[in-house]
Amino acid sequence: MKSILCVGAGLSGAVIARTLAESGHAVTVLEARDHVAGNCHTERCPETGVLVHVYGPHIFHTDDTEVWDYVNRYEIFRPYRNRVKTTVGGRVYALPINLHTINQFFGTAMGPDEAFAFIEAQADTSIVAPQTFEEQALRFVGRDLYEAFFRGYTVKQWGCAPSALPASILRRLPVRFSYDDNYFFHRFQGMPTTGYTAMVRRILDHPGIEVHLESRFSRDMAGNFDHVFYSGPLDAWYDFDMGRLGYRTLDFERFTHGGDYQGCAVMNYPEVDVPFTRITEHRHFAPWEDHALSVCYREYSRACAPADIPYYPIRLVEEKKLLGAYVERADTEVGVTFVGRLGTYRYLDMDVTIREALDTARTFRIHDARGTRMPAFAVRPI
Missing domain, CATH: 3.40.50.720 (NAD(P)-binding Rossmann-like Domain)
Structure with missing residues (x-):
């Protein structure tokens, strides 16, 4: 022993x-x-009874x-599907980018094959081997979708230009030519x-x-x-x-709401002029529970100082x-x-x-x- x-x-x-x-x-x-x-x-939040994810x-x-x-x-673990929404230009879209997102954003009614060809036409095919986040986005979704959904969010989340980040960060974000808006591909998904x-x-x-x-x-x-x-x-x-290894940390602005605040667990805000990256509504992380009130977090990303909690290397x-x-x-x-x-x-x-x-x-x-x-x-x- x-x-x-x-x-x-x-x-x-x-x-x-x-x-x-x-x-x-x-x-x-x-x-x-x-x-x-x-x-x-x-x-548990004593005021609302909501089970809160304290650190996000x-x-x-x-x-x-x-x-x-x-x-x-x-x-x-109860079944749970992560369905993220995003607010851009005063309209709400589904993430990850899928057939519904594409049709809604461009005002079209394309089928999968047609949408695939359309996005290929939008893409910058001159980028053969993307090295940066920006190149990866431009190569696979084109300028319009990149500017709307990725550029601003990335600047706020990482505190630097997307051209300074490796392409590998974006490879985790899929584009789907179906109406599947489940954020993850994995067989097993749930909440405790x-x-x-x-x-x-x-x-x-x-x-x-x-x-x-x-x-x-x-x-x-x-x-x-x-x-x-x-x-x-x-x-x-x-x-x-x-020296210190660099991290990004998060600040949370917590507030309560009398009812359902946004109708989903996660709402992204990718526009640069909105200071926070997203709002999370914690009642929706346990959809089997019923609460009259809600707990929400506005989430802000910034450089991690010595006294902060390190989140993202x-x-x-x-x-x-x-x-x-x-x-x-x-x-x-x-x-x-x-x-x-x-x-x-x-x-x-x-x-x-x-x-x-x-x-x-x-x-x-x-x-x-x-x-x-x-x-x-x-x-x-x-």
């Missing part, structure tokens, strides 16, 4: 803690906040059967009936796990344990002595260079493995986070059985 420390009680720390506790190890979990579940924390909405979606079965082991925090509490409910909330980690604690799984920021492990050229330097140092560490979104400086969906946590814990068990060294990264950041 080994003594294990998991730094952070989000999905990474909780899943690793549970997996290793079930293998007979003694696990301590340290969490700096006053709750578990990290940024997918949910809580989290919709669970995956093609990974084992991960889907895993979360349903600790919570009942009683929320993510309740689910994570159940994951951590094991006699081999000891959880300490409002408890900050310092590196001198590592010597008290056989191994540390660290889900905090990679650069924070080194006290940012080579920027990962542009300078950030990747600094990341490489930190990874090189981390590779020499013994007794610590860096995990999760912050520990590996990567944007991770919840299902990928859980998959990597399961795999990381299983890798540790193999190394423990063989008496070999557990690496600093079970999944390489770069």
Whole structure:
């Protein structure tokens, strides 16, 4: 039996803690906040009764059967389809761009093949190998759709011109030549009936796990344990002595409404003259519930300052260079493995986070059985 420390009680720390506790190890979990579940924390609003996604909405979606079965082991997930709307020029459209969006925007009534040919004609076919976000958009949807739905939103979300962002960011946003407006392609999609925090509490409910909330980690604690799984920021492990990795953070302007405010869970506002990126209405994330009042968030994106919660790793050229330097140092560490979104400086969906946590814990068990060294990264950041 080994003594294990998991730094952070989000999905990474909780899943690793549970997996290793079930293998007979003694696990301590340290969490700096006053709750578990990290940024997918949910809580009941005492005024409205609405289950609020405190740090912004989290919709669970995956093609990974084992991960889907895993979360349903600790919570009942109800079917949920993410159908995003966007307001442009005083009109509401469906996202991702689909046949309805195209016909509505251009005032047409095209079928799939006709619409495909039409968008191809709009596209800038002189761009053979798109390198930037802007080039990717212009190549595949053309100037009009790019300007309406992508350019302004991207400037607000990332704080820079779309021409400065890699094309890979836009590859996650599909264009569909059907009337399917389900945002995700995955087989399994749902929301936890009683929320993510309740689910994570159940994951951590094991006699081999000891959880300490409002408890900050310092590196001198590592010597008290056989191994540390660290889900905090990679650069924070080194006290940012080579500089800080860049993130975008979010500010939320919360307000309540007497009734249904916008009729959907997510309404985007891609126009630059609207300061926020979207409004989320949290009653719609649990459509099986009935509430007289509503809780909404206006969401603003900005550069992350030292005291802010880091949300989205920027990962542009300078950030990747600094990341490489930190990874090189981390590779020499013994007794610590860096995990999760912050520990590996990567944007991770919840299902990928859980998959990597399961795999990381299983890798540790193999190394423990063989008496070999557990690496600093079970999944390489770069």
